[in-house]
Amino acid sequence: MLPLSGERLDAKGIVSDKINSLNTLRGSVTVKRGFAHMLKNGVVMDVTTVEQAQIAEEAGAVSVMVLDKLPSEVRKAGGVARTASIRIIEDIMDSVTIPVMAKCRIGHVNEALVLQETDVDMIDESEVLTPADEFHHIWKWDFTTPVVNGARSLAEALRRIEEGASMIRTKGEPGTGNVAEAVTHIKKVNDELRMIKSVYDSGDNQDLVRIAREFKVSYNIVEQTAKLGRLPVVNFAAGGIATPADAAYLMSLGCDGIFVGSGIFNADDAKERARAIVLATTFWNESDKVKEAQKMIDERQSMIGLDVKTLELRMQDRGGSS
Amino acid sequence: MSLNVGVLSIQGDVHENLISAQTAIDELGIDGKVTAVRTPEEISELDGLIIPGGESTTMGQLSLVNGSMKILKEKIENGMPVLGICAGMIMLSNNASDRIVGKTDQPLLDILNIKLERNSFGRQKESFESDISMDSIGIPKFNGVFIRAPSVSEVGSDVEVLSKFNDRIVAVKKGNIIGTAFHPELTEDTALHKYFINLVNTSKN
Numbered sequence: 001m002l003p004l005s006g007e008r009l010d011a012k013g014i015v016s017d018k019i020n021s022l023n024t025l026r027g028s029v030t031v032k033r034g035f036a037h038m039l040k041n042g043v044v045m046d047v048t049t050v051e052q053a054q055i056a057e058e059a060g061a062v063s064v065m066v067l068d069k070l071p072s073e074v075r076k077a078g079g080v081a082r083t084a085s086i087r088i089i090e091d092i093m094d095s096v097t098i099p100v101m102a103k104c105r106i107g108h109v110n111e112a113l114v115l116q117e118t119d120v121d122m123i124d125e126s127e128v129l130t131p132a133d134e135f136h137h138i139w140k141w142d143f144t145t146p147v148v149n150g151a152r153s154l155a156e157a158l159r160r161i162e163e164g165a166s167m168i169r170t171k172g173e174p175g176t177g178n179v180a181e182a183v184t185h186i187k188k189v190n191d192e193l194r195m196i197k198s199v200y201d202s203g204d205n206q207d208l209v210r211i212a213r214e215f216k217v218s219y220n221i222v223e224q225t226a227k228l229g230r231l232p233v234v235n236f237a238a239g240g241i242a243t244p245a246d247a248a249y250l251m252s253l254g255c256d257g258i259f260v261g262s263g264i265f266n267a268d269d270a271k272e273r274a275r276a277i278v279l280a281t282t283f284w285n286e287s288d289k290v291k292e293a294q295k296m297i298d299e300r301q302s303m304i305g306l307d308v309k310t311l312e313l314r315m316q317d318r319g320g321s322s
Numbered sequence: 323m324s325l326n327v328g329v330l331s332i333q334g335d336v337h338e339n340l341i342s343a344q345t346a347i348d349e350l351g352i353d354g355k356v357t358a359v360r361t362p363e364e365i366s367e368l369d370g371l372i373i374p375g376g377e378s379t380t381m382g383q384l385s386l387v388n389g390s391m392k393i394l395k396e397k398i399e400n401g402m403p404v405l406g407i408c409a410g411m412i413m414l415s416n417n418a419s420d421r422i423v424g425k426t427d428q429p430l431l432d433i434l435n436i437k438l439e440r441n442s443f444g445r446q447k448e449s450f451e452s453d454i455s456m457d458s459i460g461i462p463k464f465n466g467v468f469i470r471a472p473s474v475s476e477v478g479s480d481v482e483v484l485s486k487f488n489d490r491i492v493a494v495k496k497g498n499i500i501g502t503a504f505h506p507e508l509t510e511d512t513a514l515h516k517y518f519i520n521l522v523n524t525s526k527n
Contacts, residue, residue: 024450034480037335062377097420
C-alpha cells in the first residue's frame, strides 16, 4: 500500500485513456510514486556514456542517470550546466533494460518537457545543474513522467512533494566525494520527522499549524506526514557517496536507496566500485558483506574529494529557499 | 503451527509486500507471520514466499551472490507456494527478453514455463493502472497497477492464464506458483495476497 498524501486528482499529468474497451490511467500518484518504490534498496548511478551505462547495468544498478558531465566535472568546468544531449540519452535508453533518468535545471519547465517527450523514466530536477528559475521549482503535477527532487530538510522535502515530486533524495554536496553533507541532511529530515510525529501524537494541532507555516507548506501535508512518521514518498541518499561503506552508512540512517554521482566513474576502478557499492547497499546490515565490498575497491583509486568548508560553489543551496 | 511467509528482501518494494501479506493474514484470521528473508537458512524455513517488484537484473545478480537462487529453486520445485510480482515473475520464468534491447542473459530461476517480454507496455510514461479480473480464482475486479510492466507472450501447456489485459497475458498460475505483471502490493486491495496466503495455508496443512 502506498501513502497517497497530497494527491491531486485534477493534476494535468494524469492522463486517462481508453484502450479498446478498457479505461486506463497514466501519471497517477500510485503509478508515479510506485515507480520509485521499485528502486528501493538499489543504486542509481550517474553516467555520461553508453559504455558507462552498460557497466552500471552489469554491476546491478537499478537505474542510470544521464548527465553531460559528472558533478565533479561540472564543478571544475564552471559556467552553465544544462540537461544532457538528447541523442546520448536515447542511445543509452536503447542499450540498457534498466530505467533511465536524466537531470533538468531547477525550474526549467521546458527542459523537463523535452525529457518527458524523450521518454526518460524519471526526471531529476537537480541542483547539480545551474538553476533556471531562482524563485520557483517546476510544478510537477503537470508531468506524467515522475520527478525526483533534492532536499536538505523536511520543509524542503514537503515543499517539493506538494509541487508533485514523486521521490526525494538528500542533496548532500554533489561532486565532492564527501558524504558529510548527505549525512547531515538525512539526519535533519529524520529528526524533524520525529519532531512532527511527537507533536501529532500529543494532539497539539495548533503547533502543527505553526510548523506548516514555518515549513511554508499546507497543514494537510504536515498532518499526513506526521501521522505516517516518514515521508510519503521514497527517500534516497545522494551527494558525495564514494565508497561501499558510505552507501552502507546512509542505508543504516534509513535511506531507501542510493544515488552515486561522481563516486564511481571518477574513480580509477569504476567497474569493481560499481559492483561493490551495489553489494554494500543491498547487504548494508551485514557487516561481513560490507567489508567484502569495501575490500573490492582500492582507496588509492577513490576520487580525491573536497572539503565542503572550502567550496566556492555550494550546489545544495540552489533552490533551497523556495 | 503458525504460517511462516517470507518476502525476498534483496531489492524492490519489500516493505509494501510485508504490509499487504500481514494484512491479508490478519484479515483471514490465520495464525502466521510475514518476514523479510534473504539468506538460504531463512528461505529454507518458509511455508510460502513472495518475490517482490523491483529490477529483475539487480535481483537476479544479487540472489546469485548470496547463494539463495539454489535453495529458492529447490523449495519451489518441492511445492512451496510462491507469488512473483513483476520482476518476481520475471525471475520465476525461463525466457525473458526486453522489448527494445532484446534477449538478455540475466539469471532466472527457470521454474515457470512462460515466455516474457520485459517493459512490454513501454517506458515509465506508459505505466498505468486499470481494472482487470482474475475470475478463475474468484477475484472479478482488481485494480492492476502496471509499472514498466512485463507481459507474458507464451505459456507452457501446464500454465493457467489468470488474467489478460486486452490481448496480453498479465497473470499466470502453475500449481502453487503465481506470477503477476501488476503490483497488488501498491493498492489497498489485499484480495490477491489473501488468495496466496490461503494457498500457503492449504499447502502446509
